[in-house]
Amino acid sequence: MFLYAETNAADPIISYDMFRQRLFASSTVAGLFYGAAFITFAMYIPIFVQGVNGGSATNSGLILLPLTLGSVVSSQIGAFLAMKTSYRNVMILSAVILVIGAALLSTITPDTSRATLVWYMIVTGVGVGFSFSVLGMASMHGFGANRRGSASSTMSFVRSLGMTVGLTVFGIMQRNSLADKMKDAFAGANDAQGAALGDIRQSLTPENRANIPEQTLHKIVEALSSSISHMFLWSLVPAGLALAAVFFMGRSKLEIPAKGEKPEMAAGGH
Numbered sequence: 001m002f003l004y005a006e007t008n009a010a011d012p013i014i015s016y017d018m019f020r021q022r023l024f025a026s027s028t029v030a031g032l033f034y035g036a037a038f039i040t041f042a043m044y045i046p047i048f049v050q051g052v053n054g055g056s057a058t059n060s061g062l063i064l065l066p067l068t069l070g071s072v073v074s075s076q077i078g079a080f081l082a083m084k085t086s087y088r089n090v091m092i093l094s095a096v097i098l099v100i101g102a103a104l105l106s107t108i109t110p111d112t113s114r115a116t117l118v119w120y121m122i123v124t125g126v127g128v129g130f131s132f133s134v135l136g137m138a139s140m141h142g143f144g145a146n147r148r149g150s151a152s153s154t155m156s157f158v159r160s161l162g163m164t165v166g167l168t169v170f171g172i173m174q175r176n177s178l179a180d181k182m183k184d185a186f187a188g189a190n191d192a193q194g195a196a197l198g199d200i201r202q203s204l205t206p207e208n209r210a211n212i213p214e215q216t217l218h219k220i221v222e223a224l225s226s227s228i229s230h231m232f233l234w235s236l237v238p239a240g241l242a243l244a245a246v247f248f249m250g251r252s253k254l255e256i257p258a259k260g261e262k263p264e265m266a267a268g269g270h
Contacts, residue, residue, distance in 0.1 A: 036166025070125025
């Protein structure tokens with residue numbers, strides 16, 4: 001209904017004619033898939049740390065620091081590289097690193113060390129970080145000052161949409177996978193034992209873990225770990241689609257104007 005209403009709006013929130021520019025369209029589509037992949041890592045790595053490794057809610061939140069710092073640093077590097085080469089070249093590098101990071105995270109198990117997980121998060125964060133600066137600049141490239149605000153807001157909207165859809169889809173996948181693995185792990189267990197497990201995430205808080213029999217705890221941890229790593233494996237799909245989208249970005253790059261000239265995003269070819 002929203003998309004249809006936009007076709008008849010005198011001053012639309014999303015102007016469809018902007019998508020006729022290949023750089024804007026490909027950048028926005030890439031932003032959609034980057035958002036879907038990134039939110040999945042940001043939400044489920046802490047759950048893995050708390051549920052599988054036995055960390056507290058506070059510590060599991062702090063564990064995201066490598067992911068966050070990696071993305072912040074690479075965001076700055078991406079902006080610098082965009083002045084040296086095309087947006088497409090920078091984003092191809094970004095997407096390849098993101099695919100590698102997603103592949104690495106899909107291999108995590110209860111035996112994965114904290115140092116290894118930190119390394120995997122740094123790689124993934126670096127892959128995602130380029131998109132924050134470079135896709136934003138690419139989305140505004142070629143538009144006049146009166147349309148750059150609309151282009152930037154559309155990019156933010158589509159990225160947020162990707163996060164919402166990605167979290168919903170991958171959340172359902174992880175939940176269903178966990179339910180199946182728990183059912184297999186406790187096949188033959190009586191209903192009382194199954195009911196006692198309750199909410200898995202709540203059951204695996206540091207306070208409650210001590211009250212769970214070791215054999216039962218092992219099965220729960222294995223099921224949770226497997227469901228999350230399986231979901232991370234599927235996150236290769238949006239990461240791969242992001243890589244495909246950036247190939248259509250053309251040869252445009254950010255150019256710094258000479259002193260005294262108006263700052264414009266010069267076109268190096270569309």
